[in-house]
Amino acid sequence: SSWHLSQFDIGRPLGKGKFGRVYMVRTKSEPKYILALKCLYKSEIIQSKVEKQIRREIEIQQNLRHPHVLRLYGYFHDEKRIFLMLEFAGKGELYKQLSKYGKFSDKRSSRYIAQMADALAYLHSKHVIHRDIKPENLLLGINGELKIGDFGWSVHAPGNRRKTLCGTLDYLPPEMVEGKEHTEKVDHWALGVLTFEFLCGVPPFEDLRGYNATYKKISKVEFQIPDHVSAEAKDLIKKLLQHDPEKRMPLSEVASHPWIVKYKKDRPSSQ
Numbered sequence: 001s002s003w004h005l006s007q008f009d010i011g012r013p014l015g016k017g018k019f020g021r022v023y024m025v026r027t028k029s030e031p032k033y034i035l036a037l038k039c040l041y042k043s044e045i046i047q048s049k050v051e052k053q054i055r056r057e058i059e060i061q062q063n064l065r066h067p068h069v070l071r072l073y074g075y076f077h078d079e080k081r082i083f084l085m086l087e088f089a090g091k092g093e094l095y096k097q098l099s100k101y102g103k104f105s106d107k108r109s110s111r112y113i114a115q116m117a118d119a120l121a122y123l124h125s126k127h128v129i130h131r132d133i134k135p136e137n138l139l140l141g142i143n144g145e146l147k148i149g150d151f152g153w154s155v156h157a158p159g160n161r162r163k164t165l166c167g168t169l170d171y172l173p174p175e176m177v178e179g180k181e182h183t184e185k186v187d188h189w190a191l192g193v194l195t196f197e198f199l200c201g202v203p204p205f206e207d208l209r210g211y212n213a214t215y216k217k218i219s220k221v222e223f224q225i226p227d228h229v230s231a232e233a234k235d236l237i238k239k240l241l242q243h244d245p246e247k248r249m250p251l252s253e254v255a256s257h258p259w260i261v262k263y264k265k266d267r268p269s270s271q
């Protein structure tokens with residue numbers, strides 16, 4: 001069933017992406033679905049030589065079904081643009097919340113990381129890796145649940161986004177900054193970086209002196225965890241930020257880690 005722009009009522013623009021804009025839209029015909037329509041300009045895609053990557057990302061994301069992975073329902077195109085019909089996440093960008101609050105509580109961070117570990121285990125079971133899980137690519141559903149946003153493109157809010165150059169390096173593991181081949185273990189590393197950033201408000205290897213300084217800290221795994229971070233959280237971060245990809249904690253162990261279990265939702269309350 002192919003779709004056309006005329007079948008939607010176009011709502012407010014949600015934000016700008018690298019190759020176009022994201023709009024909140026609703027289908028005109030019953031049942032009236034609300035979704036996020038991402039418009040990519042073919043001209044820009046061709047210029048940036050990302051056509052094959054975009055086809056692959058669409059192919060991958062269309063086949064994924066998970067509560068913490070943003071759905072891609074379908075896509076269509078006209079002569080100038082490609083339109084992606086994406087799940088609408090009601091509470092927007094997680095990144096904005098992090099900027100607003102500075103950092104998240106132990107409980108909120110633990111719940112988000114549990115959801116991420118769940119989503120990553122699903123993606124890895126489908127041999128999908130490196131989903132670029134930095135805060136800019138995470139969205140929040142209407143009940144505050146985390147959604148890994150559309151794949152490959154980060155949606156940047158105008159103005160308050162981080163300097164993209166720095167952003168891109170902060171989450172890369174040693175094997176990638178050193179140009180070695182990478183496995184799904186890059187996501188275990190990124191999960192450790194994300195845990196640190198949720199609890200501290202900044203990523204562990206950020207170095208305001210710039211790219212090369214960050215590069216060195218990543219390859220030497222040089223980071224300090226502030227004292228305000230709980231012992232259990234410290235333990236998890238250290239077990240994920242391991243230089244040797246094979247030494248990084250398996251996702252199944254993340255899910256049963258004390259820091260994750262203690263904040264699990266509606267657990268039978270232990271005395």
Ligand SMILES: COc1cccc(-c2nc(Nc3cc(C)[nH]n3)cc3ccccc23)c1
Pocket residue numbers: 014015016022036038086087088089090091092093139149150155156157158
């Ligand atoms: C203002 O900048 C941006 C950029 C990108 C997305 C939003 C935004 N997005 C969504 N939901 C989405 C987005 C996608 C691809 N699926 N669901 C909801 C929001 C709610 C309030 C404000 C902003 C929102 C903003």
